[in-house]
Amino acid sequence: MHDHHPFIETLRQREYRITPQREMIIEAVTTSGSEHVTAEEIFEQVHDKSSALNIATVYRTLEILVEEGLISRADLGGGQMVYATSHHGPHIHLVCRYCWQVIDADYDLIAPFGDALRAQYGFSADLQHLAVFGVCATCMAALEE
Amino acid sequence: MHDHHPFIETLRQREYRITPQREMIIEAVTTSGSEHVTAEEIFEQVHDKSSALNIATVYRTLEILVEEGLISRADLGGGQMVYATSHHGPHIHLVCRYCWQVIDADYDLIAPFGDALRAQYGFSADLQHLAVFGVCATCMAALEE
DNA sequence: TCGCTTATTGCGAGTAATTGCAAATACAAG
DNA sequence: CTTGTATTTGCAATTACTCGCAATAAGCGA
Numbered sequence: 001m002h003d004h005h006p007f008i009e010t011l012r013q014r015e016y017r018i019t020p021q022r023e024m025i026i027e028a029v030t031t032s033g034s035e036h037v038t039a040e041e042i043f044e045q046v047h048d049k050s051s052a053l054n055i056a057t058v059y060r061t062l063e064i065l066v067e068e069g070l071i072s073r074a075d076l077g078g079g080q081m082v083y084a085t086s087h088h089g090p091h092i093h094l095v096c097r098y099c100w101q102v103i104d105a106d107y108d109l110i111a112p113f114g115d116a117l118r119a120q121y122g123f124s125a126d127l128q129h130l131a132v133f134g135v136c137a138t139c140m141a142a143l144e145e
Numbered sequence: 146m147h148d149h150h151p152f153i154e155t156l157r158q159r160e161y162r163i164t165p166q167r168e169m170i171i172e173a174v175t176t177s178g179s180e181h182v183t184a185e186e187i188f189e190q191v192h193d194k195s196s197a198l199n200i201a202t203v204y205r206t207l208e209i210l211v212e213e214g215l216i217s218r219a220d221l222g223g224g225q226m227v228y229a230t231s232h233h234g235p236h237i238h239l240v241c242r243y244c245w246q247v248i249d250a251d252y253d254l255i256a257p258f259g260d261a262l263r264a265q266y267g268f269s270a271d272l273q274h275l276a277v278f279g280v281c282a283t284c285m286a287a288l289e290e
Numbered sequence: 291t292c293g294c295t296t297a298t299t300g301c302g303a304g305t306a307a308t309t310g311c312a313a314a315t316a317c318a319a320g
Numbered sequence: 321c322t323t324g325t326a327t328t329t330g331c332a333a334t335t336a337c338t339c340g341c342a343a344t345a346a347g348c349g350a
Contacts, residue, residue, distance in 0.1 A: 122282030
């Protein structure tokens, strides 16, 4: 019983059933070269190898992985959610709503805010993969000209 | 040529054309009793009085109002975006991803984060109507039991 | 190994929001 | 008031995602 991937082992321990679909999706999401993947990209990557997969299953599996804290999801505004494995470490995305450029910002900037929410409201905010919308320096300069 | 609503006047000054549809949508979004409205609610409210309106026009008009800074939009996670007029004042929504309860939090908590982003990255973040996802105190207690 | 139970999948329908394009119309100029 | 034209609208198609339900199959015990 050798499972090849720690995510599989974690899911098994938490009493999820290990299906070929889930194995393929986990394989795809964790071996992706880029930092962020969309559900559609995962679907295509897996579908190339095996046609036994439905897009709804991709969404449902990613949902489980997010709930179990193995991956994180962010809305970068391009009309699709993006997913990242948690071992990339917490980070913030600053998304410009004019040029759609994404700037990666230091997580430490938002950490005090998370602490304050926990202290004041008992609320544990998901800030490890936060997307913040706004206007970047370049576009701001262009607007003010 | 008396326009009744400051938003109309602002749009006219910025060289948008004033159509009956835009007037009705602005009327609906600003006279709504509740703090947040959805595009669908606005559409229904206006459609009751005049059938000359399409849902796509509602979305396009709201988009303009957001871009012009007259209203703000937030994704509270229920599958629908909610809109609020800016004069309600800045506020944060803490959305629990288990029970979907929404807690209104003090804007002052997030203000230092916005300042830091501006200082360090020249990025002007839209934080005046931010939705933050996480787990509320009640659900957290239930999970840890 | 063979069933049994229950989680999971695939499929199709449904939802909120966006977009391309032709028809309609706001508004300025004559 | 009429005309010209660029903007805006309505419509239909499309996208990203979700959901209900019947069929399938994972994992357990015998």
